[in-house]
Amino acid sequence: MDMSPYRNLFFSESREHLRAFSELIVKMEQGVGSREDLYALFRSAHSLKGMAASMGYGGIAELSHSLEDLLDRVRKEELIFDTGIADLLLEGTDLLEAMIADVSAELQTARNIDDLVQRLATYQSVPSGPGVKSPASYSQSPAIEERESHDDAPQTVRVRTEVLDNLINITGELITNKHRLLTVGKELESTSLDEATVELSRLLRDLHSEIVLVRLIPFAAVADRFPRVVRDLAKKIGKEVVFEMEGAEIELDRGILEGLVDPIVHILRNAVDHALEVPADRNACGKPSQGRIKLVVSREKDQVVVAVVDDGRGMDPERLVSHAVENGFIGPEAGRLMTPGEAFMLICLPGFSTAREVGAVSGRGVGMDAVRSTIQTLGGNMTIESEPGKGSRFILRLPLTIAIINVLLVRLSLIAVAIPVTNVQRTLELKRSLIYMRGKQALFDLEGEQLPLLSLNRILGFPHGGAGELLPLFVCELKGRRVGLVVDSFIGQQEIFVKPLGRPLASMKGLGGGAVLGNGEVVFILDVANLL
Amino acid sequence: MRVTSRGFIVFAVKGERYGLPLQVVAEVREPSRPVPVPRAPEFLCGAMNSHGRLVAILDLASLLGCRKTTPPGTFLVLDHSTANLALWVDGVEGFATEEGEGGADPPDNDFITRVVQSDRGAFKMLALDNVLKKMEEVFKQ
Numbered sequence: 320m321d322m323s324p325y326r327n328l329f330f331s332e333s334r335e336h337l338r339a340f341s342e343l344i345v346k347m348e349q350g351v352g353s354r355e356d357l358y359a360l361f362r363s364a365h366s367l368k369g370m371a372a373s374m375g376y377g378g379i380a381e382l383s384h385s386l387e388d389l390l391d392r393v394r395k396e397e398l399i400f401d402t403g404i405a406d407l408l409l410e411g412t413d414l415l416e417a418m419i420a421d422v423s424a425e426l427q428t429a430r431n432i433d434d435l436v437q438r439l440a441t442y443q444s445v446p447s448g449p450g451v452k453s454p455a456s457y458s459q460s461p462a463i464e465e466r467e468s469h470d471d472a473p474q475t476v477r478v479r480t481e482v483l484d485n486l487i488n489i490t491g492e493l494i495t496n497k498h499r500l501l502t503v504g505k506e507l508e509s510t511s512l513d514e515a516t517v518e519l520s521r522l523l524r525d526l527h528s529e530i531v532l533v534r535l536i537p538f539a540a541v542a543d544r545f546p547r548v549v550r551d552l553a554k555k556i557g558k559e560v561v562f563e564m565e566g567a568e569i570e571l572d573r574g575i576l577e578g579l580v581d582p583i584v585h586i587l588r589n590a591v592d593h594a595l596e597v598p599a600d601r602n603a604c605g606k607p608s609q610g611r612i613k614l615v616v617s618r619e620k621d622q623v624v625v626a627v628v629d630d631g632r633g634m635d636p637e638r639l640v641s642h643a644v645e646n647g648f649i650g651p652e653a654g655r656l657m658t659p660g661e662a663f664m665l666i667c668l669p670g671f672s673t674a675r676e677v678g679a680v681s682g683r684g685v686g687m688d689a690v691r692s693t694i695q696t697l698g699g700n701m702t703i704e705s706e707p708g709k710g711s712r713f714i715l716r717l718p719l720t721i722a723i724i725n726v727l728l729v730r731l732s733l734i735a736v737a738i739p740v741t742n743v744q745r746t747l748e749l750k751r752s753l754i755y756m757r758g759k760q761a762l763f764d765l766e767g768e769q770l771p772l773l774s775l776n777r778i779l780g781f782p783h784g785g786a787g788e789l790l791p792l793f794v795c796e797l798k799g800r801r802v803g804l805v806v807d808s809f810i811g812q813q814e815i816f817v818k819p820l821g822r823p824l825a826s827m828k829g830l831g832g833g834a835v836l837g838n839g840e841v842v843f844i845l846d847v848a849n850l851l
Numbered sequence: 852m853r854v855t856s857r858g859f860i861v862f863a864v865k866g867e868r869y870g871l872p873l874q875v876v877a878e879v880r881e882p883s884r885p886v887p888v889p890r891a892p893e894f895l896c897g898a899m900n901s902h903g904r905l906v907a908i909l910d911l912a913s914l915l916g917c918r919k920t921t922p923p924g925t926f927l928v929l930d931h932s933t934a935n936l937a938l939w940v941d942g943v944e945g946f947a948t949e950e951g952e953g954g955a956d957p958p959d960n961d962f963i964t965r966v967v968q969s970d971r972g973a974f975k976m977l978a979l980d981n982v983l984k985k986m987e988e989v990f991k992q
Contacts, residue, residue: 492903733887779889821935824898824907826987829889833898833905841886841900 329374330423331477336363337419340412342543345550348405349561357400360408361390367415379418382432385439386411398444407439409547480573483534490530491816493523495835535570535719538616538625541580542567548584549612552591559598559609560591566616571623575717578697579625582690586627586713587612589687594631594711604708606630622699623717630710634703636662643671648799656767663703663711667691668799688799692848696831698724700741724817726844727793728810728836732776732784735810735842737834738793742847744801746809748789763803765794773797775804778850779829797851817844859967861944861974862927865917868974869940870947870967871927875979878928879943892989893919896939901928907986908937914982915962934983947971961985 343360346352368383386408392398414435421428497519504512546562553560595601595610602608613628636659643665644654665671669688694701699717718724726737727746747765754761754772761772772792776784784807792803815834824830831846858873878901885897885908894913898905906928912920920939927938947969962985964978 488903734889736889780891781887781889818903818905820905821931823934823936823983823986823990824888824905826990827888827890828991835900835903835905839900841898841905843889843898845889 326374326423328477329370330419333367333370333379333419334416336367337412337416338543339363341409341547344405344408344412345546345562347400348402348550352400357390357394361387361394364390376418376422378430378432379415379422382411382415382418382436385436389439389442398442401444403442403444407435407442411435411439478533483530483573486530487534488818490523490527491818492835494527494816495839497523498836499839531572531719534573536573536576537568537570538576538623539567541576542614544580545583545587545614548587549591552588556592557597558591558595560595561609561611563611563613564615565613569616569618569623571717571719575623575697575699578693579715579717582693582715583614583625583627585686585690587614590627590629590631590711594629594633596632619716623719625715625717627713628710629712633707633709633711634663634666634705635707636705639663639665643668646671650769653768660702660704663705664691664701665799666703667701671799695739695742695848696846698739698741724815724844725812726815726834727812728842729775729791729793729806730808730810731779732781732807734781735836735840736775736779737815737842737844738795738847739831739844740812742795742845744794744796746791746793748791749803751788751790754790765801765803768801770794770801770803772803772805775806778804795847797847815842815844859947859949859969859974859976860927861947861969861971862925862938862940863942863944864912864915864920864940868944868972869911869977870969870974871977871979873946875930875933876927877930878926880926880928882923882926882939890990894989895986899937901937904931904935906935906937908939909982909986911938911940911977911982914985929979933979936983936986944971947974 340360340363343352343356343363346356347360364383364387368380368387371377371379371383389398389404389407393400393404398404414430414432418430418432421430497516500512500516500519504516542564545564549560549562590612591610595612596604596606598608601610611630613626615626615628617624617626636657639662640649640654640657643649643662644651648665648668648671649657667687667690671687691701694715694717697717699715701716702714703711704714705711725740727740727743728735728737749763749772754763756762762769763772764770772790774783776782784805790805791807791809792805794801794803796802815836817832818834819825820827820830820833824833829846829850830843832844834842834844836842859870860873860876860879861868861870863869883899885899887897888895888907891897894910896908896910898907900906908926910920912918920941924939924941925943927940927943929936929938947967950968950970961981962978964976966973967976
């Protein structure tokens with residue numbers, strides 16, 4: 320039988336099993352897993368074995384079988400689930416992931432599984448100690464009999480993600496064309512056309528809402544890797560960490576969710592590496608040995624809020640400001656005017672590092688600029704709260720959907736461009752007489768702060784624009800500095816449907832996407848974080 | 852004409868004949884006024900809305916090192932699975948099928964894969980991937 324049509328299904332399902340597998344292993348190791356979690360682990364290994372065998376992937380089936388055997392010994396209470404078992408199972412998960420990637424890429428790599436299979440088969444638990452849980456102590460749910468989880472699953476179908484992308488694209492086009500019909504209706508003064516367009520608008524609104532809902536997937540779809548990230552790093556650097564997660568059921572756009580993984584991993588790694596103290600230091604200041612990191616996801620109106628909270632050493636805003644002034648990141652006057660919230664954001668400046676130790680794990684504190692840039696590219700923003708000695712809270716606010724965003728439309732000399740409103744701190748019209756020069760740099764004062772004045776036409780390579788007495792400008796942050804960007808005029812604020820640029824325009828620095836306005840005009844959405 | 856995997860579309864750029872496999876070209880259309888693209892290099896004329904896609908418009912002559920294409924010319928819009936790109940060329944000659952196996956050795960030009968002998972005579976096969984890579988390389992600067 321030709322199994323090739325089932326290959327993609329095998330890859331997506333096996334990866335789902337492995338993701339769930341890793342999360343459950345860490346949960347069991349931390350002693351918070353239930354007997355049902357143990358059964359779920361066993362079932363995943365069993366399913367993976369069966370799927371791989373039916374596809375003819377002998378190595379994957381054999382390794383899955385060995386994992387299943389080890390879990391069976393735990394299930395039968397011959398072994399207790401200890402750190403050694405967790406290590407072996409995670410090693411097996413990594414190897415299976417690599418083997419599946421090989422098969423997916425049609426590589427003929429022969430990976431050696433014999434050593435691991437041998438260690439899985441001969442594993443003996445070490446005597447009980449802290450953190451080790453006997454099987455009898457797993458919390459039991461009312462129904463602990465082994466059952467296939469899909470028995471009572473709701474009716475669902477798998478849809479390829481590009482189909483969803485096409486659907487939202489077509490819907491966006493329909494909305495754009497509806498605006499054209501409205502314009503034509505006004506020109507023709509046709510009541511019947513107006514009525515039909517109004518009805519079309521209502522249907523399109525419903526269609527759009529449904530399509531947006533279809534694209535939403537729960538945070539849990541990417542969350543299962545986070546416990547492992549924390550666990551592995553904590554173990555490597557000798558820290559004790561309890562990791563908790565809340566709100567994994569909250570849904571957000573697939574595109575945003577995929578883009579969020581790297582920033583969250585980076586913040587988590589920084590929290591383990593830099594924020595949490597070693598056990599001795601924690602004890603010395605009256606804290607428990609185990610540090611706590613919490614990942615909390617919640618909904619606020621049309622935004623999703625992701626917060627990473629730790630109970631580590633926290634940050635001192637005054638120390639951050641003095642470091643920034645000493646190293647020339649900001650001037651003394653700007654430093655004096657900074658609020659604590661602004662001071663914490665200094666860690667997002669490229670090259671800014673206050674890490675006590677230069678660790679190989681999270682680099683030299685570098686990377687927070689990339690984190691903020693990614694969040695901004697996703698249409699969101701980041702804020703930081705912290706208290707010395709108590710801990711920090713990194714808060715990421717993201718739109719529910721990436722496809723429709725709120726923008727400020729501005730006119731330049733040759734075209735109109737869109738700036739996501741999340742990047743616009745304020746807009747104003749500046750009298751030319753209030754501009755002064757320092758060297759070749761034009762400056763103006765805003766709320767006691769000296770801001771550089773730049774021409775957006777010039778940055779984008781367009782000819783010089785209008786020359787009125789009042790200069791329209793918006794204030795935003797470029798490379799960690801607040802600046803005023805002069806435009807020709809403001810068109811206004813509106814919601815637009817974002818079109819990805821694709822190849823090759825997606826490589827153009829400073830462009831984040833495109834859109835077609837109701838009048839058919841094409842506009843580019845600026846990626847403000849990468850404009851310079 | 853029957854479209855086969857050996858079918859090509861042949862077009863002219865500054866008096867030279869070039870070709871592409873039929874399956875990578877989605878549409879041949881009259882040029883429309885392109886929207887200027889920020890920071891565009893000389894070979895990028897702009898972008899346009901093509902059935903809901905934002906498509907970059909490449910002045911192929913300019914990229915190949917010739918003088919810029921003279922209006923009006925023709926837009927060859929590529930299939931979306933290849934790129935969001937339209938080639939601005941002087942004109943389309945028509946469809947061609949390859950005669951015999953293989954073709955002459957490629958000329959010393961990264962943008963040409965080989966010379967194809969067809970029922971319409973010889974033409975240079977455009978190395979589309981290298982064209983895209985070159986564009987992306989310049990865009991990232």
